[in-house]
Amino acid sequence: MYKTIRIIMAAFWLLAAMSVSAQDQRQRKPETIVQDVLAQMPTQNHDDFEREIGDLAKGAPQTVTILCRMLQPAEKACNNMVEYAISGVVSYASGHTQYAGAVRQAIEEAVSSAPDQTAKEFLQSQLRLIASDSKAIEYTAHAGAAPYAQLYDDIKAAGGNCTDIVLKALKSKDRAYRMQALKLAADYADDATIAKVCKKYKSLSDEGKEDVLGWLGDNKAVSQLPLVLKEIEKGKATTPMAIETAGRIGGDEAITALLAALQTDYSAQALNALKSVKGDLSQPVMQALQEATGEQKLALLSLAQSRRIKAVTPVVLEMVESNDATLADAALKALPGVITAGEVDKAASLLDKAADSKVADFQKVFMAAVNDLAADQRYSAISKAMKAAKNSARLYPALASTATDQSVSDLQQAWEKGDAQALQALVSSTNYKAAAPLLKAAQQGNEQALSAYVGLVETHETDADTRTNCLAKAMECAKTAASKTRVLNSLGATATRNSFILVGKSLDDKEVAYTAALAQKNIARKCLSDIDYKMLQADMDKCIAILEAHGKATGNPDGVYAVGEIKKMLAEVKPSPVYVLTEEEQKAGFEILFDGTNLDKWTGNKVGYIVVNGVIYVTANYGNESNLYTVNEYRDFVFRFDFCFTKPGVNNGVGIRTPMGVDAAYYGMCECQILDHDDPIYAGLHEYQVHGSAYGIIPAKRLKHKPLGEWSTEEIEVKGDHIKVTVNGEVILDGNLREACQGHNVAPDGSDTNPYTVDHRNHPGMFNKTGHIGFLGHGEGLKFRNVRVLDLSKKTKK
């Protein structure tokens, strides 16, 4: 019997396979479709998903059957790609229902032959998503908690006629029961129902009254405001709730009552209610303030401040100068909340003559007045006030808050003259120009300045490499754990090679090791290929140890996840290959100058040029300003290398027959340009500056660079005065320098202007007989690899 089924199945298969290949645009067999799709799992975007999984669905049921049979028992732990494909096709078919039947059929059949329970349950869970019956899951009806559930059922059943049930419930001694009734009645709480409930109000206990009052607030029962206000007047247990409810209902009457309540024992509650009450407070508060005495006046000032009631500003200004110290203090606290642009001068003069102990408060007042001005008027208003002031330093914080360039330079000058208050103000500036003086102060040990500096860098410096350099300077002056943490967090969000190196140093610093480890993981994740494999491995081992220890000590799950993430990351990284000469190059006598491992055959700037994962990486290291040269000198040669731009606008060059430490474009034979000339910043480029040109002497043919991140090959051949440049197999320069300038590498008249060169400059090194080959530049965003040279002079000698 079993055999028969298999034979039938096989026949079915054959037929099915044929029919599928007819459908598949590329005439593939179902097995091939499955293989192709599995190779693409998981898809990275919607279009790929639609295409790949669409192919699977169109080939269903055969494709899906094949997939289901690929499921292995759970112990083998290798099903993920198949699971992606099956769940993908199920999702696809649930959205493209024409395929649902075939997919369902295949999975249904596969369930019984699943290799184990796990696979079976997986298939069943998928099957459920495309089940043909749309029967909803049935849920159990619960008895619920008596008597509340009963009350709920009764009120829901009664609907709009629930008032009697609610009134009865209000008699209960169980507060939860009463509140349940009131909450449920909210759905039906029209004025009539509310009125019926309120009729029972008097008969209720204090607690019951509170419940009803709260309920009136929930339902914004304007019609019952008189009842609420009466409760406020009485001043008893229910008053706090009545005050809250009046605040929620709002309106003129409520406001008047609440203002009156400020004079009672419940002034704190009344004040809170007034802060959120809806309605115009200006006139009532103004009037109340004029009539009020003692405590109430203070409460009103506080209210005026938090609701910015500008009508009272003149009165408050008077109060500030009152002889009653308590009142003057309260007025001073309230003043920043109500002062306006019109009172800038007054605020400045108050600040100028303020007692030392009140300066901070009057600064707030002045600042608030200035902030009420239009942004472009603030600086001039403050400088005017400063000129008039005896204590002009008191205006520094306001000055800094304008964040104008002028404010920064004023404050910087004052600080440089020894005024510490000016630095204090600079710390609060949001202008990036403040970064320079702040860094200087940080270097002198000022922690606040350090933190402010880092903040400015974070906000303003969008270029990751520049930001890293800025933060490196900050790290140098971070001495406390707090400062280090501040800088490390910022570095963690700045993923560059150099930030990785920098943060790596803090992994051994116990105070900040955990912060550093998390930062290091984040950096590594974002710029993995820029970090040297060995360094990555070493640092990540440290991170794992730190994160695991932290997780154990604190129970915080972040550490555990981070460790998992690091391990996954390390599994994906592979050490880079070592470059060797091709057979042709070997025969020709080429020599490898850089095989991916070291710069032994190079000299010069090994700070800016470093080896990372098999490439020479041009970094933005600070203090990196010279070039990289071959140790040997060459006369005639073929120089081959690969280059890759990782940032737009890269500018570098190959120095030909150049001495070290001079400008090779003029004092070498020439500089062969390396330039991302397609970047818009080079729109006004001279043609003798494009990539491949013998700079200033012979223009190259303008090539179209490959996209960022892709590698190009280049060959520079130099024989006598002749230079030939080939990029990606295309010759872009082929010319004789001596001929190009008609033998005049320098101006015949001895002047600085040379009519024979295209850049009209003298090129005294053009006829050098020999010299180094060099990479000339120190801007980041460029990589070289596989550098080799054929020394033609040596060969001829042989």
Place this chain on the structure above:
Amino acid sequence: MSIDRRTFLQRGAMGAALFTILPRNVLGKMGGKNSFIAPSDQLTRGIIGVGGIGRSDLHFVNDERCRMVALCDVDQKHLDSAMEAAKAKWNITPKAYHDFRDLIHDPDVDIVHIATPSHWHGIMSVEAANAGKDILCEKPMTRTIGEGKRVEEAVKRNGRIFRLDTWFRFKDTFYGLGTDVKPLKKLIDSGLLGWPLKVRISGATGFTWKFFWTGKENLEVQPIPKELDYDLWLGPAPYKPYNVHRTHQTFRGYWDYDGGGLGDMGQHYIDPVQYFLGKDDTFPVKVEVDAPQQHPDAVGIWRKITYTYEDGCQIILEGEGFESQGKVPYIEGPKGKVYKGFECTIPNIQSVINELPDPEPRCTDFLDCVRSRRQFALNESNGHHSATIVNMGVCALRLGRTLHFDPKTQLFINDDAANRLVNQPMRGDWGKYI
């Protein structure tokens, strides 16, 4: 005992405990040294799940306002360690339970604190509500929309007080945003930004999505540790062979128990947005996702999830790979933008805001709510709404397509598969609890 407790609750506590916007120092006295609360008047709490957040300083608390009387965990090590900590800290011996049902039905427990992985939140909340207990539930509220709907119904029907535990809508600065929510709410209510609004939750506006909270595929089968009742840990979730990564802490990376950074942090970030947009009683009508294909078991990363409300308001979650070009606005309206740190394109915004009334106060002291029976600020209803936003995203991610949602039926429109993720089957007979 239970009758005594109930009698107390009926009596309630007048005055101070009721009026929740009173300064905290007034109420603070209740739990202080000069406390006047008699032991019989204290509330009591049992914690389910004491291996993670339930053991944190924030929640592993026993004081005179609310005593810790019971603990429950399916991992004996967690339970033992929590019992020891309770002994060491306060010299108390709470009742130790293995099965959450025993804790819920313990008459000495007034408040059930649910601090388990989220695949349990629905069942436990409904069971506690049906048992007449008040509930403190950690975020996310539930891991499916259907469960959330039933929690809301059960809490309402049984007249319970429910607190969902995230708090940014009413307290604290909001992650890296550099402001609390109140001024945002006032600004939006003022209409100064115009309408509709777009809210962008991204690394650039201060919210990290914890993308490393992802799952692993191809987990090897490991022996179940002796101390762990794995069957009861899984409960309603499908049976899958044990691997340590599925359980404590790292469970967040698996769809069966949670939903990665989105599932676990999403409600923290989204709930305040729902509040300030004034969407506590409605749902988005559309969710779009941009993400790599998701594994059916292990949560993966995503690039972008966009929710759209019927009126055009949008919540946009920017995920992995989002690189900001310059400053990214947090809230963007036709008439203005708000950036991190409450920086706003409308001049002198703080003064403008100050002239507006504060948002209506809500009760934000859970224990006061339990006494006064007033609804907590973040409760079964608005909590279910913000959890649903998260769960809509989860459904769209898992299916890899745009979904349309009907706020009335709380079901997806014309998408059976999506609706099968709204209501998911439960293993064994766990379904009977919800």
